[in-house]
Amino acid sequence: MQTSHHDRSRHVLPQFMAGCAVFALAFGLVGAVGISYAHAEDVIVGLVTKTEVNPFFVKMRQAAEAEAQTKGLKLIARAGKFDGDNEGQVAAIEDLISAGAKGILVTPNNSSGMLGVIKKARDAGVLVIALDTATDPADAVDATFATDNLEAGVQQGAYAKAALGDKKPVIAMLDGTPGGTVDTFRHDGFLKGFGIAEGDPAIAGAAITNGAQDKAQVGMENLLSKNGDINVVYTINEPAAAGGYQALKSFGMEKDVILTSIDGGCAGVRNVKAGIIAATVMQFPYKMASMGVDAVAEYAATGKKPSGFINTGSYLITDKPMPGLDSKDSEWGLQNCWGD
Amino acid sequence: MSALASAPNQPGDSVRNVLEARNLVKSYGHVVALDGVDFDLRAGEILAVVGDNGAGKSTLIKTLTGAVVPDSGEILLDGQPVHFKGPLDARHRGIEAVYQDLAVAPALDIPSNLFLGRELLSPGILGSVFRRLDKRRMREMAAEAMADLKFRLPSITSRVENLSGGQRQGVAVARAAVFARKLVIMDEPTAALGVRETGQVLELIRAIRDRGLPVVLISHNMPNVFELADRICIMRLGKRAAVVSPKSHTMADVVAIMTGAVKVEAG
Amino acid sequence: MSSATPSAPEAGAGLFSRTKTIPAVGPILVLLAFCLVFAVTNPRFLAPHNLSIILQQTIVVGTLAIGQTLVILTAGIDLAVGAICVLGTIVAGKMVNLGYDPMLSMLFAAILCTLSGLIAGALVSRLDLPPFIVTLGTLGILTAALRLISKGGAFPVQDDFLGLTGNTFRIGSFVLTYGVLAMLLLYAIVWYLLNETRWGRHLYAIGNNPEAARLVGIPVRLHLLQVYALAGLIYGITAWLALGRIPNADPNALQTANLDSITAVVIGGTSLFGGRGGLVGTLIGALIVGVLRNGLTLAGIDPLWQDLVTGILVIVAVAFDQLSRRRR
Ligand SMILES: Nc1ncnc2c1ncn2[C@@H]1O[C@H](COP(=O)(O)OP(=O)(O)OP(=O)(O)O)[C@@H](O)[C@H]1O
Ligand SMILES: [Mg+2]
Numbered sequence: 001m002q003t004s005h006h007d008r009s010r011h012v013l014p015q016f017m018a019g020c021a022v023f024a025l026a027f028g029l030v031g032a033v034g035i036s037y038a039h040a041e042d043v044i045v046g047l048v049t050k051t052e053v054n055p056f057f058v059k060m061r062q063a064a065e066a067e068a069q070t071k072g073l074k075l076i077a078r079a080g081k082f083d084g085d086n087e088g089q090v091a092a093i094e095d096l097i098s099a100g101a102k103g104i105l106v107t108p109n110n111s112s113g114m115l116g117v118i119k120k121a122r123d124a125g126v127l128v129i130a131l132d133t134a135t136d137p138a139d140a141v142d143a144t145f146a147t148d149n150l151e152a153g154v155q156q157g158a159y160a161k162a163a164l165g166d167k168k169p170v171i172a173m174l175d176g177t178p179g180g181t182v183d184t185f186r187h188d189g190f191l192k193g194f195g196i197a198e199g200d201p202a203i204a205g206a207a208i209t210n211g212a213q214d215k216a217q218v219g220m221e222n223l224l225s226k227n228g229d230i231n232v233v234y235t236i237n238e239p240a241a242a243g244g245y246q247a248l249k250s251f252g253m254e255k256d257v258i259l260t261s262i263d264g265g266c267a268g269v270r271n272v273k274a275g276i277i278a279a280t281v282m283q284f285p286y287k288m289a290s291m292g293v294d295a296v297a298e299y300a301a302t303g304k305k306p307s308g309f310i311n312t313g314s315y316l317i318t319d320k321p322m323p324g325l326d327s328k329d330s331e332w333g334l335q336n337c338w339g340d
Numbered sequence: 341m342s343a344l345a346s347a348p349n350q351p352g353d354s355v356r357n358v359l360e361a362r363n364l365v366k367s368y369g370h371v372v373a374l375d376g377v378d379f380d381l382r383a384g385e386i387l388a389v390v391g392d393n394g395a396g397k398s399t400l401i402k403t404l405t406g407a408v409v410p411d412s413g414e415i416l417l418d419g420q421p422v423h424f425k426g427p428l429d430a431r432h433r434g435i436e437a438v439y440q441d442l443a444v445a446p447a448l449d450i451p452s453n454l455f456l457g458r459e460l461l462s463p464g465i466l467g468s469v470f471r472r473l474d475k476r477r478m479r480e481m482a483a484e485a486m487a488d489l490k491f492r493l494p495s496i497t498s499r500v501e502n503l504s505g506g507q508r509q510g511v512a513v514a515r516a517a518v519f520a521r522k523l524v525i526m527d528e529p530t531a532a533l534g535v536r537e538t539g540q541v542l543e544l545i546r547a548i549r550d551r552g553l554p555v556v557l558i559s560h561n562m563p564n565v566f567e568l569a570d571r572i573c574i575m576r577l578g579k580r581a582a583v584v585s586p587k588s589h590t591m592a593d594v595v596a597i598m599t600g601a602v603k604v605e606a607g
Numbered sequence: 608m609s610s611a612t613p614s615a616p617e618a619g620a621g622l623f624s625r626t627k628t629i630p631a632v633g634p635i636l637v638l639l640a641f642c643l644v645f646a647v648t649n650p651r652f653l654a655p656h657n658l659s660i661i662l663q664q665t666i667v668v669g670t671l672a673i674g675q676t677l678v679i680l681t682a683g684i685d686l687a688v689g690a691i692c693v694l695g696t697i698v699a700g701k702m703v704n705l706g707y708d709p710m711l712s713m714l715f716a717a718i719l720c721t722l723s724g725l726i727a728g729a730l731v732s733r734l735d736l737p738p739f740i741v742t743l744g745t746l747g748i749l750t751a752a753l754r755l756i757s758k759g760g761a762f763p764v765q766d767d768f769l770g771l772t773g774n775t776f777r778i779g780s781f782v783l784t785y786g787v788l789a790m791l792l793l794y795a796i797v798w799y800l801l802n803e804t805r806w807g808r809h810l811y812a813i814g815n816n817p818e819a820a821r822l823v824g825i826p827v828r829l830h831l832l833q834v835y836a837l838a839g840l841i842y843g844i845t846a847w848l849a850l851g852r853i854p855n856a857d858p859n860a861l862q863t864a865n866l867d868s869i870t871a872v873v874i875g876g877t878s879l880f881g882g883r884g885g886l887v888g889t890l891i892g893a894l895i896v897g898v899l900r901n902g903l904t905l906a907g908i909d910p911l912w913q914d915l916v917t918g919i920l921v922i923v924a925v926a927f928d929q930l931s932r933r934r935r
Binding site: 428 | 799803804805806808809811812815816818819820821822823824825826882883
C-alpha cells in the first residue's frame with residue numbers, strides 16, 4: 001500500500017495545476033469574449049488582409065476600424081498567416097460567413113485560390129469586395145476597390161520621361177515577382193508612360209527583387225556592372241527603390257540617375273523629401289478600406305451593391321514637379337502616407 | 341599452470357557445453373573490450389562471471405546474445421557454430437538476457453515490456469489478417485509470471501516508469517525467465533535490489549537452473565556468487581583470467597585473481 | 608502483496624498525459640471548456656453549419672498531423688510536412704492539366720510523396736542524421752524545386768476526381784465533405800496500427816528507449832524507415848484532401864503547416880521526447896486550434912488571441928510532459 005500513497009501524492013499536484021491553468025484560460029476568454037462580443041443586431045463587416053504585419057494592411061485595418069465605428073458597424077479583421085497564405089484566408093472567410101457578416105472585404109493572396117469560398121459567401125447573401133488586388137476573374141466578387149496599377153505605372157513612367165528630357169534613355173527595371181498581377185500592371189504601365197514597348201533597346205536590363213531592399217540592391221549592382229550608362233530606374237516599390245539607391249551610391253551615380261517608384265509608404269515619401277527618390281506614386285489603402293466599409297453599410301441599409309472596378313486613385317509625389325504632370329509635394333505626401 | 345586454476349574442460353570431460361566461445365575480440369576504437377576471450381557454459385550449471393569495472397563482462401555477454409557482433413572469434417551453440425546478426429537471432433535460439441541497463445521501455449506497461457518484440461496476436465483472422473494484439477492474454481500471462489516471481493507490484497498495467505528500481509529489474513528478469521528455452525544470461529540482476537528482492541531473484545535463478553537451463557550470472561556481489569555459482573569465470577582486462585570452483589577457492593582468491601594480485605596462466 | 612493488489616493511480620492521470628482508459632483527457636477537457644465558452648457567447652457557434660466548417664478547416668493540418676504524430680513518437684520531428692503535401696498537389700495538378708488520367712496522376716503524386724518520406728527516413732535511420740536537419744533540408748529542397756516547376760505561380764485544378772473529397776453529403780442537419788470522412792478514417796486506421804498491432808507497440812518502444820528496442824530484437828532502423836515512408840504517404844493523401852478543399856495548386860501554400868501540425872501534436876499531449884502520446888490527442892489538438900480560431904472570429908475578438916492562447920497551451924502541454932518526466 002505504500003506505493004499507492006506515494007503515487008497519489010506525486011500526481012495530485014500537477015493535476016491540480018493543470019486544472020487551474022485550463023480554467024484560468026477558459027475564464028479569461030469568457031471575460032474577453034464578454035467585453036467585446038458583438039450584439040446580435042450588429043451589422044458585421046469582415047476584413048481579410050494578406051498578412052497581419054505589412055504596414056499597408058495595418059493602415060487598411062486602422063482605416064476600416066475607424067470607418068466602421070463612425071458608421072456603427074462591427075469590424076472583424078482577419079489575415080493570412082504569411083504572404084501567399086490562401087488556405088488561411090479561405091478559413092477566415094468561412095468563419096466570417098458563420099459569424100453572419102453582412103459584407104466581407106478581402107485582399108486576396110491568391111487571385112484564383114478563393115473563388116469557391118467567395119461564391120459560397122455571395123450565395124449566402126454576403127457582399128464581397130476585393131481590395132487592392134483583383135480576383136481572377138474580376139467579376140467573382142461584387143466589386144473591386146483598388147489602385148489602378150497600370151495607371152500608377154503610367155504616372156511613374158511619364159514622370160521619368162519628362163525628368164530625363166532630351167537625354168538618351170538607358171533604363172533599369174527593378175521588378176517584383178515576375179508573373180504577379182500587380183507586378184505586370186506596374187511594369188507595363190511604366191513602359192507605356194515612358195512611351196516605349198517591351199524589348200525596347202533603351203531597357204538595359206531587369207532584376208527580380210521580390211520587393212525587398214536587399215535583393216534590389218544586389219540586382220541593381222549587377223545591372224550597373226553590366227551597363228554603367230543607366231540613367232533611369234523603375235522600381236516595383238519603395239523598399240526596392242531604397243536598395244537601388246544603395247547600389248547607385250556605391251557606384252557614385254546617385255546624382256545622375258532618375259530613381260522612380262510606386263507605393264506611398266511614409267518611408268518612401270521621406271526618401272522623396274530627402275531627394276533619394278525623384279518621384280513616387282502614392283496609393284491609398286485607407287481609401288480602399290473606408291470605401292469598402294461604406295459600401296457594406298450602404299448594402300446593409302438599402303440592399304444596394306457596388307459593382308465593377310473602382311479606382312481609389314493614385315498621386316504622383318515629388319518635390320521636383322514637371323510641367324504638364326499633376327503632382328503633390330512631399331509635405332502633402334507625409335500627411336497622407338501609410339506606415340511609419 | 342598455477343595451482344589456482346581448476347581447468348574448466350579437461351580432455352575427455354564428459355560434461356556437455358551448451359554455449360562455447362573461442363577467442364572473441366571486440367574493440368571500440370582504441371579500447372579493446374574483449375581481447376581474445378574463451379568461454380564455456382555447461383549444461384545445467386550456474387556460471388558466475390566476475391571482474392572489475394570495465395573488465396569486459398557486459399561486452400562478453402552482449403556478443404553471446406547477438407547485441408554486439410564480435411570483430412573476430414567464434415561462438416558455438418550446442419557444438420554448432422552460430423553467427424548472431426542481432427539479438428533476435430539469439431532469442432530465436434532460446435537465449436534470453438537481462439541486460440545491465442535492463443532494456444525496458446519505461447512508458448509502456450508491464451505486459452508490453454514482458455512481450456516486447458514477440459507480442460501475441462489474437463486467434464483467428466483478427467490476428468492473422470488484422471495483426472491484432474491479444475492484449476488480454478498477454479496481460480494474464482504477465483500477471484502469472486509476475487506472481488511466480490512474488491514481486492511486490494502496484495498493478496500489472498502500471499507503466500514500468502512508475503515502478504521502483506527493484507520492480508523494474510523484476511520485470512526484466514521475469515521476461516528472461518519466461519521465454520528462455522536454452523539458457524539465461526543476467527548482467528547484474530540484483531544491482532538495484534533490496535535484501536528481500538535480491539533473495540527473490542537468487543531463488544528465481546536457482547529455479548531456472550532446476551528447470552534444467554544453465555544460467556550465466558554477472559555480479560559484483562561475492563557472497564551471492566559463492567552462494568549460487570557452480571563455477572566462477574574471472575575476467576580481467578578483456579581476457580578470461582581463470583575459471584575456478586567456489587568449493588576449491590575462497591573469495592579472497594577470486595578477488596586476488598580479479599585485481600591481478602595473483603597471476604594465472606590462461607588454461 | 609501480489610499482482611492482484613488493486614491498481615494504484617496511473618501516473619498518466621495528469622491533465623496532459625495519457626491514461627489507459629481515457630486517452631487525452633486533458634486536451635478533451637480543454638476543447639470542451641473552449642466550446643462551452645464560445646457556445647455561451649455566440650449561439651451561432653453550435654450551428655451545424657459552423658461545426659462542419661470547423662471540421663473542414665481541420666482537414667489539412669489535422670491529416671498532416673497524423674504523420675507528424677508518428678514521427679514525433681519516434682522522438683523525431685518533421686519540418687517537411689507541408690512541403691511534401693504541396694509536392695503532391697502540384698504534381699497531381701500539373702499532370703491533370705497536361706491531360707493525364709486524374710486517378711493515375713494522384714497515385715503518382717502520392718508515390719512521390721511516399722518516396723520523399725522514404726528518402727528522409729533513409730537519411731535518418733541509415734546515416735543517423737538528426738531528423739530536424741534532414742527534414743529542414745527536405746523542406747528547403749522541395750520548396751525551391753516546386754517554385755521552379757510551377758514558375759512561382761499557383762494554378763487552379765479543375766478536375767472531378769481531384770476535387771472529389773470536397774463533395775458534400777448530409778447527416779441530419781450536418782453537411783460534411785468526404786474530406787472530413789477521409790480524415791477521420793485515416794485517424795481510425797493509424798490509431799489501430801498504433802494501438803492494436805505489433806508495429807505500433809514497437810514504434811512506442813523505439814521512441815521510448817531505442818536501445819531497449821534493439822536489444823529485444825526490434826529492427827529499429829527498418830521501423831524508422833517505414834515510419835517516415837508512411838508519413839510521406841499520409842502527406843500525399845492529404846494533398847488529395849487539400850485539392851478537394853481548395854481546388855488550387857499553390858507552391859506558396861502550407862508554409863506554416865509544419866509548426867501547425869507540431870502544435871496540434873503537442874497540445875494533444877504527445878511528448879516531443881518520443882514514445883508517449885497518441886492520435887486521439889492529436890485530433891483533439893487540431894480541433895482545439897480550429898475551434899479557437901473560429902470561435903474568436905464569431906465572438907468578434909482579434910484572432911491574434913488565437914495565436915496567444917495556442918502559444919500558452921503549447922507551453923503548458925510541454926511543461927506537463929517535462930514535469931511528469933522529471934518525477935521519474
Ligand atoms: N559501446 C561502447 N563504446 C565504447 N566503448 C565501450 C562500449 N561498451 C563498452 N566499452 C568499453 O569496453 C570496456 C569493457 O566494458 P564492459 O561494459 O564490457 O565492462 P564491464 O566488465 O561490464 O564493467 P562493469 O562492471 O562496470 O559493468 C570498457 O573500457 C568500456 O569503456
Ligand atoms: Mg557491465
